[in-house]
Amino acid sequence: MTQSSILLEIDQGIATVTLNRPNNLNSFNVEMHERMREAITTIRNDDSVRVLVITGAGRGFCAGQDLSDRSVSPDQEMPDLGASLENYYNPLMRSLRDLPMPVLCAVNGVAAGAGANIALACDITLAARSASFVQAFCKLGLVPDSGGTWTLPRVAGMARAKGMALLGDKIKAEQAESWGMIWRCVDDEQLMDETMKLARHFAVQPTKGLALIKQALHASTTNSFDEQLELERDLQRQAGQTDDYREGVAAFMEKRTPDFKGK
Structure with a gap:
């Protein structure tokens, strides 16, 4: 699927x-949100997809909301930004x-406002x-959203x-890495090569197990220790029923590279 904005x-x-x-530094308007929603639905419904890569075209990643997509002129009613968050972001x-x-x-460039928070929310x-x-x-x-x-x-x-939130200062990629905000800062010309190398790695890994890892880590921010132990038990039970677990054990015992199917 190819659309003008996504x-x-x-x-x-x-x-990808x-x-x-x-x-427009890939800033979001309503049309772009709708195309993004369609793309993610396509990805979710395609069993062949095992990893998603998000990047931006041109000189920036995403400048957040396209301010020209909303009117704040004195002679018009102020926009409901809460509705924008509820319906789109x-x-x-x-x-x-x-x-x-x-x-x-x-x-690949500036990530500002919602664009920064989209980037930081990725795995x-x-x-x-x-x-x-x-x-x-x-x-x-305004208040940081997304x-x-x-x-x-x-x-x-x-x-x-x-x-960051109260001053709005620019944080360079190297500083973001040193603060633990991102996984890695790489030279500009190596960005997509390094990203796609990781993507190719994940495309042959036990995808179901990785999804369960994500679920456990997300839950850990609000669970008590005992709740997390119980969740680990439940998720491990699911992981232990997958074909990939069986294949992983077999490959280890046979000293070969596993052939994970992601299921």
Whole structure:
């Protein structure tokens, strides 16, 4: 499927979604949200897909919301930004978090506002050395959204989260890596090569087991220790019933490379 604002390519188990409004720094408008929703639905319903890669076209990853898509002129009623979150951004963040596969993000330039929080919410995020992350909301009198107030304290710590959210300073990719916000910072020309190397790795891994790992890690942020132990028991029971577990054990015993099917 190819749409003007979202490009989707599926090849050898890897789905690549490219945010494709480069002249607007890939900022989101309603049409782009709708195309993104269609792309994620296609990915979820395609059993061949075992990993998702998200990146941006042109010189930036995503500048968040396209401000020109909303009117705030004095002679018109103010837009309901809560409705925008409820109808578009919140479903997007939930769908990315709940995808039963690894979600990789290649940040190829500035990631600002919701764009930064989309990138930080992915399972593994790589960024070009020239990339940066900006919590630009405070400069508009707004609150970080797209899960930003949940994600930032967890990936950067509360002190850094407050500094980023209240000051809106640009955080370069190398600093984001040193703070533990992203997995790796790489040279610009190596970004997609390194990202696709990871994607090819995940495309032949036990996808069902990886999805259960994601589920357990997400739940750990709110579970008590005893609740987490019980969840691990339940998820391990599911994992132990998969063909990939049987194949993994057989390959280990036979000293060969496993042939995981992702089921």
